[in-house]
């Protein structure tokens with residue numbers, strides 16, 4: 001049986017509050033909205049009206065979840081600490097808030113055996129209304145000829161200061177017709193700005209200027225910037241310097257290429 005959008009909010013409300021307190025945002029959508037824009041190879045194999053939720057991390061995730069996570073647990077040496085923290089936070093909240101639901105959870109960093117990502121995070125963010133996904137196809141007569149240009153999501157309040165962390169699919173929940181798709185706010189409207197955005201993201205992503213393409217309410221703190229600016233292979237050492245890891249833990253830290 002399909003549930004109304006009010007019941008969707010009733011179902012996910014506690015989860016939303018719990019994750020917001022930890023620096024995350026959540027946005028519900030129907031699997032069919034996602035599949036409608038993707039080539040079949042990327043489809044999620046659930047009925048079109050199945051309820052899904054995409055989880056974003058906002059700048060405060062670093063202080064509200066990541067630092068407390070490092071204080072309370074010993075990171076496993078071989079996995080990226082940020083990935084471990086989002087997986088820990090999201091999966092704990094799922095078990096707590098949905099004890100009797102069957103929920104498939106995928107993370108941004110997870111790949112299928114065919115090396116494709118388990119879900120396309122930017123498409124999910126766009127179709128859920130969370131953040132507009134600007135692609136080369138959003139520019140008329142693009143100036144880059146046949147060059148491949150990666151697309152980028154811009155959030156109306158956070159600009160580019162966020163990441164897309166997880167996808168939840170409620171296998172047994174069908175959302176009713178009153179859960180309506182809303183376009184994400186189009187905050188980079190002119191052709192010139194879109195060209196500038198895609199050039200910043202593709203040619204100068206290391207200077208982070210793409211994140212400031214629109215005025216933002218929140219940005220990463222100095223400590224978070226220091227963490228993400230440190231090459232992944234040296235982050236274990238930085239955490240040890242901050243007093244979070246033991247020598248053995250930091251030696252084991254992987255050199256996975258993770259950014260926020």
Ligand code: B12
Nearest residue numbers: 037039108117120121123126150152153163164201202259
């Ligand atoms: C693989 C990957 C990379 C690869 C390849 C990038 C790519 N886009 O292919 C590399 C290593 C180069 C890379 C680099 C970076 N990445 Co990266 N990457 C990913 C990852 C894991 C998968 C992306 C992917 O394979 N896409 C597959 C291609 C085929 O998808 P696509 O181009 O979107 O094509 C689809 C759409 O066009 C769609 N479509 C067609 N028509 C329409 C119409 C509409 C309206 C819509 C919505 C969709 C749609 O159909 C196509 C498929 O059929 C994602 C996380 C994830 N799980 O999604 C992060 C991700 C895209 N990366 C991210 C970032 C930030 C980066 C970096 C800045 C480094 C960093 N981590 O800080 C750099 C910047 C890029 C650069 N200049 O190098 C962020 C982007 C956040 C944002 N605001 O958009 C993501 C989402 C990770 C995250 N956790 O937030 N990345």
